[in-house]
Amino acid sequence: MPYSERKISVRQPVYFDNAATTFPKPLSVRNAVSNTIAYAGGNPGRGGHPLAKRAGETVYRARESAAQLFGAQPENVVLTLNCTHALNLAIYGLLYTGGHAVISSMEHNSVFRPIAALARERIITYSIAQVSPDSAQTLANFRRLLRPNTKAVICSLVSNVTGQILPWRELAAMCKENGIAFIADGAQGCGVLPVSLSDGISVLCTAGHKGLYGIMGSGLLVTDGKIPLKPLMQGGTGSLSMSAAQPDFLPDALESGTVAVPAAAALDAGIRFIAQRGMTAIFRHETALCERLIQGLKQKPNVTVFRDAQAEYAPVVSFVLDGEPPADTAARLAAKGFCVRAGLHCAPLAHNTLGTSAEGTVRFSPSVFSTAAETDAFLHAL
Numbered sequence: 001m002p003y004s005e006r007k008i009s010v011r012q013p014v015y016f017d018n019a020a021t022t023f024p025k026p027l028s029v030r031n032a033v034s035n036t037i038a039y040a041g042g043n044p045g046r047g048g049h050p051l052a053k054r055a056g057e058t059v060y061r062a063r064e065s066a067a068q069l070f071g072a073q074p075e076n077v078v079l080t081l082n083c084t085h086a087l088n089l090a091i092y093g094l095l096y097t098g099g100h101a102v103i104s105s106m107e108h109n110s111v112f113r114p115i116a117a118l119a120r121e122r123i124i125t126y127s128i129a130q131v132s133p134d135s136a137q138t139l140a141n142f143r144r145l146l147r148p149n150t151k152a153v154i155c156s157l158v159s160n161v162t163g164q165i166l167p168w169r170e171l172a173a174m175c176k177e178n179g180i181a182f183i184a185d186g187a188q189g190c191g192v193l194p195v196s197l198s199d200g201i202s203v204l205c206t207a208g209h210k211g212l213y214g215i216m217g218s219g220l221l222v223t224d225g226k227i228p229l230k231p232l233m234q235g236g237t238g239s240l241s242m243s244a245a246q247p248d249f250l251p252d253a254l255e256s257g258t259v260a261v262p263a264a265a266a267l268d269a270g271i272r273f274i275a276q277r278g279m280t281a282i283f284r285h286e287t288a289l290c291e292r293l294i295q296g297l298k299q300k301p302n303v304t305v306f307r308d309a310q311a312e313y314a315p316v317v318s319f320v321l322d323g324e325p326p327a328d329t330a331a332r333l334a335a336k337g338f339c340v341r342a343g344l345h346c347a348p349l350a351h352n353t354l355g356t357s358a359e360g361t362v363r364f365s366p367s368v369f370s371t372a373a374e375t376d377a378f379l380h381a382l
Helices: 027-039 050-070 083-095 109-120 135-143 168-178 261-277 279-298 326-335 348-354 372-381
Strands: 077-080 099-104 124-129 150-156 181-185 203-207 219-223 303-305 317-321 341-343 361-364
Touching: 027 050, 027 261, 050 077, 050 219, 050 261, 077 083, 077 261, 083 099, 083 109, 083 150, 083 181, 083 203, 083 219, 099 109, 099 135, 109 124, 109 150, 109 348, 124 135, 135 168, 150 168, 168 181, 261 279, 279 303, 279 317, 279 372, 317 326, 326 341, 326 361
Parallel strands: 099 124, 099 150, 150 181, 181 203
Antiparallel strands: 077 219, 203 219, 303 317, 317 361, 341 361
């Protein structure tokens, strides 16, 4: 039966904007936040009393869980406000002395803007490598842009616009071969793809509130500890308090001020939730929903889906209805109770690459809690 003839009843609203932040959160995550506020309300590292100790233990458990997931040491796990915060720590922390950087043509503004700002200040120069559906061609495009003074390659593991998976392991090997730092934006890949520092990543930056199912206000900078990063902020760390200098050891060097303990607890619970469900199972479930959507969209003559048979994709789909601005499509869907994101998705480079820079696209991004019935209802509403 054609999708247009299906009569499906769904609970409103239906959330398909998980690339922005996952919703709903697992019950274990919600409970972790509530319990932390109720029973671990002290300031970690700022006292020896029981509540401060409980808070410190909560934060350390989050570091341990993240370290285990990403193949790092707990002390090399820095808790941040979000992925943007982590990327700025890494980019400014490494490139403040100058040099050359290479970024991809699919980058989010979290990478593009700090790089462009450093270039405007004439501290660095940078090049943009064109991303192709062919991974070998993408790798070759990066390689030809390397210079003797290239200090870093910075790129997304997964495009937040199309879901295209970039060849991060091959890029990491290229960087290692040339003695260059590889800074990875894992915001759309972590939690659904098996990302590890053992892949050759020097610094992994990611969001805690997306694929890791934590709450907003959480992110991670995970480093191999081999590249010193100059602090972006300086202040209270709970360590070496008599010194006027910021501590030079991790995580204290990059964590000034009070850590968001409820967010750390949520992050720990989110990572444990992923381990319990199984990352492979989560990826398969979300990918199956994306494929279901794409097959339904193919039945409609006026839809363009931004996918290429040569490329590999994480569970994100961008599309446009011919003749209708994406914002209007999203507004119509919202009126029917479906939450999607339309526009440029804070990634103008990616839309320049796609040729959609005028108005962007509509982005569909399911989560582990999304269902086939909801996807069918979305197609029916569309």
